[in-house]
Amino acid sequence: MWEEYSIGLLAVFGAGIIAFIALVRERDDLHRLLLLDLAEMVSLGIIALLGTDLAEALILPGLVIGIAELLALSQIYLMKEGLRGGSAPGLNIEVIEADAPLIISILLIVYGLILSGFTGGGVAGLGVIFYIMSRGHREKFEILEMTSGISWAVWIVAFFIFMFAPQLWLLALFLAAVGILLKVTVKISLVGTMWGDQP
Amino acid sequence: MIGPVPYYILEFGDELVYLSPFTLTLFLFALVFTLFALLSKPERQVDIAFGGDAYYAKEISLPEMRFRRFMAIACGLASMGAVVTGDIFNFTLFISLVGICNVGIVASVKNRHVQEAAYQYGVVALSATVPLFGAAAIIAATTGTLSMIELWKAATPAVAPIVKGLLVLGVMGEGMAPFYAAKAEMFRAPGAPYVIMCSLSSLLIFLRVIEVVLVI
Numbered sequence: 001m002w003e004e005y006s007i008g009l010l011a012v013f014g015a016g017i018i019a020f021i022a023l024v025r026e027r028d029d030l031h032r033l034l035l036l037d038l039a040e041m042v043s044l045g046i047i048a049l050l051g052t053d054l055a056e057a058l059i060l061p062g063l064v065i066g067i068a069e070l071l072a073l074s075q076i077y078l079m080k081e082g083l084r085g086g087s088a089p090g091l092n093i094e095v096i097e098a099d100a101p102l103i104i105s106i107l108l109i110v111y112g113l114i115l116s117g118f119t120g121g122g123v124a125g126l127g128v129i130f131y132i133m134s135r136g137h138r139e140k141f142e143i144l145e146m147t148s149g150i151s152w153a154v155w156i157v158a159f160f161i162f163m164f165a166p167q168l169w170l171l172a173l174f175l176a177a178v179g180i181l182l183k184v185t186v187k188i189s190l191v192g193t194m195w196g197d198q199p
Numbered sequence: 200m201i202g203p204v205p206y207y208i209l210e211f212g213d214e215l216v217y218l219s220p221f222t223l224t225l226f227l228f229a230l231v232f233t234l235f236a237l238l239s240k241p242e243r244q245v246d247i248a249f250g251g252d253a254y255y256a257k258e259i260s261l262p263e264m265r266f267r268r269f270m271a272i273a274c275g276l277a278s279m280g281a282v283v284t285g286d287i288f289n290f291t292l293f294i295s296l297v298g299i300c301n302v303g304i305v306a307s308v309k310n311r312h313v314q315e316a317a318y319q320y321g322v323v324a325l326s327a328t329v330p331l332f333g334a335a336a337i338i339a340a341t342t343g344t345l346s347m348i349e350l351w352k353a354a355t356p357a358v359a360p361i362v363k364g365l366l367v368l369g370v371m372g373e374g375m376a377p378f379y380a381a382k383a384e385m386f387r388a389p390g391a392p393y394v395i396m397c398s399l400s401s402l403l404i405f406l407r408v409i410e411v412v413l414v415i
Contacts (some may be wrong), residue, residue, distance in 0.1 A: 005340060016329060023326065029318065036325045046333040050340055058288055058339075062332050065295045069328070072299055073321045076306045080314040 008049045016042040029080075033073060040066040105131040112181070120177075121184025129188060144186050151182030208285070208348060215285040215346055221410060225282035225403050232399050233275025236268060241393065266307045271396040274300035278400040282407045285347040290411060291328075291335045291369070294404055298324035298373035301397045320375070327372020334366035338415055350415050363412045370408040374401035 019039040026032050044066070047058050077083075105127035112124025158175035161168050207218040218226070241264050247254045277300055281293035302324060306317035339345050341362070342355040349355060 009337070016333075020326070023322075032322055036322060039326050039329050043329040043332040043336075046329075047336040050336055054339065055336075058332075058336065061288075061292055062328075065292060065299075066325075066328060069295065069299055069302075069321070069325045072302060072306075073318065073325060076302070076314060076318050076321060079306070080311065080318055 005049060005051075009046070012042055012045040012049065015045065029077060033070070033077060036073075037066075037070060040070070101131050109185075112185070121181045122188065124181065124185045125188025128185060147182055148186040151179045151186065155179035155183065214289070215348065216283050217285045217348065218283065222283050222407070225406060226279055228399070229275055229279040229282060229403055232396065233272055233279070236271040236275060236393060236396055241267070263307055263309065267304055267393045270300050270303040270307065271393040274304060274396050274400050278403045281404050287338055287345040287347065287350075287411070287415070288335045290407075291331045291366075294331060294370055294373045294408075295324070295328050297400045297404055298327065301374070301400065304393050304397055323375060324373050327369045327375075329369075330365040331369025331373065334362050334369060337362045337365070342415075347411070347414050358415045363415065366415075367408055367412060370404055374404045 016039065019035060019042055023032060023035045023039060026035055044059055044062055047062055048055050050058070108127025108130065109124045112120040112122070112127065114120070115123055154175050158172040158179060161172035161175070165172075209216040245254050245256050274297060277293050277296035281290060281297060284290050284293060302317055302321040305320070306314055308314070308317075335345070338350075338358055341358055342350060344350060344355065
């Protein structure tokens with residue numbers, strides 16, 4: 001087991017060294033940002049090498065912190081370069097302007113609901129992003145934020161059930177799964193709409 | 200741990216917080232400076248025009264001030280977390296939070312040079328998460344625990360020095376804002392109490408990582 005771990009560690013460190021060499025050689029700021037995402041993957045790889053459920057629990061916060069830093073840096077990049085993205089008008093393709101995006105995103109969302117949990121959230125969020133990208137976005141962010149808040153509350157309730165009434169674990173499990181599904185869906189669809197009309 | 204046995208250990212689920220004289224001191228420092236950031240008004244910088252006796256004061260707009268104050272307080276909270284937590288992975292998470300907040304404090308200044316410096320610092324902070332998280336994961340892999348109380352008991356296998364080096368490297372990268380003092384733009388940014396928070400949080404996390412490295 002130790003040998004496998006060492007080999008994996010060696011491979012990941014090799015990847016890390018390659019990523020950092022690329023980072024050093026790159027001069028363009030935007031490309032540096034993209035390479036940083038690559039380097040971030042290396043740290044997730046080292047965590048994943050643990051290979052236990054602890055690794056899974058550690059990857060999530062690591063990933064969230066990485067994404068948060070990446071979003072913050074890209075905002076700074078936009079400000080620094082004085083870039084103002086115009087509002088995204090939607091794709092100008094005949095099929096996309098018909099009902100195709102609606103059907104595809106409904107399929108994705110339903111499939112996401114069946115999967116549930118983190119993966120399901122990802123799939124459903126992809127469906128929402130696809131719909132928003134093909135339609136342009138003028139949707140109400142308040143609703144997304146409210147959904148996010150509700151899912152958070154559901155998650156906390158589930159957490160408390162786990163803590164104080166462990167015999168109801170199945171209920172808590174389902175609540176948590178629904179909560180994280182909503183949460184990830186909303187998060188991903190927000191990320192998809194973050195460019196666009198900044199004041 | 201530096202100093203005597205911790206006299207207060209709080210364990211709640213995954214959370215592990217302990218107070219020893221060392222961590223308590225650092226915590227109080229962070230608390231006091233967070234209160235300062237909460238209460239004080241931003242300094243108004245004065246520039247002197249060369250060749251005459253004129254000077255002009257830089258105005259700080261209210262939204263900018265609010266944002267930087269928020270970031271400074273968030274930075275204070277993150278450093279408080281980083282100095283009292285007894286869980287290695289939570290420690291690394293708090294450290295990277297300190298890094299983001301430091302970037303945010305500086306980046307809110309509407310000045311191209313300052314934002315350039317903030318961006319470069321952000322690049323360093325983001326790449327520092329690799330050795331930081333990597334070290335935490337390897338510590339968990341070699342010792343089987345992330346709790347500093349467990350690690351202190353000396354029954355756990357020793358962590359390789361290079362892993363400790365990685366951890367320190369990560370913390371240095373995240374808290375390197377003061378080292379950017381060479382980039383004068385970063386500290387010429389107006390708004391005194393908030394920039395102090397960058398230096399203070401870096402100092403606190405450097406002090407804390409010494410303890411962590413001694414324990415593991």
